[in-house]
Amino acid sequence: MEDYKILDLFWSRNEQAITESKNKYGTLICSIAFNILRNRQDTEECENDTYIGAWNTIPPTRPQKLSAYLAKLSRNIAITKFRANNTKKRGGGEVAASLHELDECIPDQSQDKALAAEQLSSILNEFLASLSQNERQIFMRRYWKCDAIGGIAKHLGCSSSKVKMTLLRTREKLRKFLEQEGIFYDK
């Protein structure tokens, strides 16, 4: 079923919207959640929460792209669950690894307590728009989708070292970008 029809179902409060979303985007939602959670049961819960999230927000929202909207919901729900799962046990895996890599770019809490996620997100949008498509793809796959470096390399048909080098350069760009936005420490 085409996206606009699924959205029409959401808008007319027809529960078939969830079935159709599941049929069309179930695998996408699960793949994103599983990438982060690495646990089948948690992934299924995350999938269901994603549909509930969509049901509760559409309408009034009418997403430009249903796929991206559901993907975003799924990712955010999975991250929340990941945090909950890791309050007792520090988790490893690609999420922790990918976020650790970005530590160097992000200001310390002590240096800018006022920096809100929303503000940082807005800067990230600008930053992402400034990247080449290739750089952006690699960055997003690693830091949004939490893909493994090897997986990114395989998908793009290049070596892992090239992906690593691109990530290194992009992180450096991000650091500089944040600095120019005035939210990084003085050298």
Add this chain to the structure above:
Amino acid sequence: MINNTLLQDAMGMIDEEFIEEIIENSARPSKKLTWQRIAAVAACLCLTVSIATLTSIFFRGNTPSNTSDPDFSINIDQYIWSTESTDNMSVEIAVDDWYAAWNGWSITSELYQTLENTDDQALLAIIVETKSNGNNMMKFKYNGTTYEEIIIEQSKLEQKYNKLIEFYKVGEWLKYGEALYTTGIPDGERWSKQLYDSEVAYYGQEMLDRYIVNGELLSDKIMQDAEETQQQIEAQEQLLKDCLAAYHKQNSIDAEEVFVKTGVTHCLKNDSLYLFVSKQELEDIKILNKSKYILGLARKRVFEVDADELPVELDHNISGFDLEKMHLYYDGKTIQPTSDSQVITTIENIIMLDQYAYDHLEIHVDSTFSLTDPKNQLNFLKYDTIYHYKLNKSQIISIHINIKYENIDMQALQRLSNMEEITYIHIGSTLTPIPG
């Protein structure tokens, strides 16, 4: 962990366009639309790729009576077509190895499943895609310039643009010269010499001399140069799109030369190669280098649409739109028209670009509560579907309307724009962003 939390939250809020980009780029089977859109843009803008000759359908059948007969036609409804939505990815996003193997072919999972579940006589409408060959693609020449050269030039322009924009900010410090690290500047800013030297080296003496004159930063000149560079980038982007479209077209022509020898019924349309075969025929096709191609079920709508023809004729004589209310979403941008003719031509462009995927125009309207019965009061629009939702807090009724292309009536849209109850109109193809 605090930093990570902040970052996780921020990454979770980034624009959906970036998410969409990785989803689309992950889903190779959906690239077809990209090509179609590229071709459509080229056609819309009347640029150099002439596809007129390619819009004719040439079938060559596997029986003597059909061979090379341009009038040969088949009943395409007998064939199995893709059921996937045109501009969305396959659901196999997580799978690294995208294509299934079948008799030496690389095929999409949809085709694979169809082949698994049908008998030998099943009739299949198949689209042939040539796998990207990075080297060939880089060396592909379009109007005397290779794809690689276009990319390099584009990259240089983007770097130049970014540098200019950066300099617009950093120049406000650099204009103080060495004082920046010796005495500090009036606002208290003071850099290390190392930082100063690295910034000067990064921007270069030429840039400093051009934009810093007598200790003053020529901000207007920077912005003027940035705007010019942006225009050059846009021109380069268009060139890249045209080059990609030409590359795709050439691949399809080359593929046709290979498949024509097999005698299967095929057709080159809108720069893409289609096969009309039974499962048995597909199994029997023998060509060298099968692995060069990807086969998938074709999308009927994409096949049927003519790249350079509008599915509806819009009346260009309509005037009197309330332009203040009109917002038109075309090719990723929202345009607020400044004339009646711009309303009509932009709607035509929207249809031209998106007709591969959709058969309707999507209109989002905000109205006041005085529009008590949108379904009936707006039926003059000859809509296909209409939904409305009351936003009580803002005293607005949010209405979503789909109109089939063939039912679009510019007079009706003009009337809509002039209704007192209507406060905002947003027109685009399906799934356009909702205002506010």
